[in-house]
Amino acid sequence: MMLHIPGVLTPDQVAHIRARMAGAPEWLDGRESVGPQGAKVKRNRQLGEGTPLAVELGQIVSAALMANPTFFSSALPLRVLAPYFNAYSGGEHYGLHVDGAIRAQRGGGAPVRADVSTTVFLSEPDEYEGGELEVVDLYGTHEVKLAAGDAIVYSSGSVHQVRPVTSGERVASFLWTQSMVRDDGKRGMLFDLDTQIQKLRAQHGESEITVGLTAHYHNLLRMWAEV
Numbered sequence: 109m110m111l112h113i114p115g116v117l118t119p120d121q122v123a124h125i126r127a128r129m130a131g132a133p134e135w136l137d138g139r140e141s142v143g144p145q146g147a148k149v150k151r152n153r154q155l156g157e158g159t160p161l162a163v164e165l166g167q168i169v170s171a172a173l174m175a176n177p178t179f180f181s182s183a184l185p186l187r188v189l190a191p192y193f194n195a196y197s198g199g200e201h202y203g204l205h206v207d208g209a210i211r212a213q214r215g216g217g218a219p220v221r222a223d224v225s226t227t228v229f230l231s232e233p234d235e236y237e238g239g240e241l242e243v244v245d246l247y248g249t250h251e252v253k254l255a256a257g258d259a260i261v262y263s264s265g266s267v268h269q270v271r272p273v274t275s276g277e278r279v280a281s282f283l284w285t286q287s288m289v290r291d292d293g294k295r296g297m298l299f300d301l302d303t304q305i306q307k308l309r310a311q312h313g314e315s316e317i318t319v320g321l322t323a324h325y326h327n328l329l330r331m332w333a334e335v
């Protein structure tokens with residue numbers, strides 16, 4: 109499942125994050141945070157993991173995502189890893205790769221299984237050329253380039269890449285989530301069911317039918333969720 113979630117961050121939050129990141133000494137070569145396969149195709153910069161600045165800005169992004177009902181319903185988050193921040197310019201890119209399935213938590217804690225990948229765009233599409241996030245799934249290749257503050261949520265099992273940024277600069281935040289529902293197909297079905305129940309409730313109010321369907325949703329969650 110791939111889902112575009114508009115307006116995860118407000119324009120003020122985007123402006124604040126960008127002002128804090130601009131010219132910060134914490135920017136490092138993105139190859140420092142990947143294994144040998146990723147390092148061959150990765151050319152970008154990232155805010156140093158665990159630096160006070162990355163932690164401070166990461167908290168804004170995590171809090172906004174966790175407060176977003178569409179993110180919650182689509183990702184069904186159990187554990188959310190601290191967000192990262194990246195920047196691409198001057199032809200920088202991140203070639204075809206897959207995100208590692210198991211990720212250590214900074215500062216200890218149980219490892220997290222990456223089920224859902226999220227990119228929150230921090231640059232407007234007209235600020236740079238190229239830089240599309242291309243996600244390959246069963247249905248083909250999907251090109252994603254969203255407004256600043258919008259997020260894309262996709263399966264961490266998908267091969268993907270960030271196309272070279274040929275002019276301007278693309279900055280973004282990205283993170284991994286372990287979902288209560290590991291399987292992408294089941295998670296997608298739960299999201300669809302929840303969305304339809306919400307629409308039914310909005311159009312016709314609460315009724316015996318919405319209560320019955322909500323019971324069905326929770327019974328599926330009980331069957332499929334790990335907590």
Ligand SMILES: O=C(O)CCC(=O)C(=O)O
Nearest residue numbers: 194207227241270280282
């Ligand atoms: O910048 C993005 O949209 C995604 C970055 C990415 O795929 C990664 O760092 O693993």
Ligand SMILES: [Fe+2]
Nearest residue numbers: 205206207268
């Ligand atoms: Fe990736």
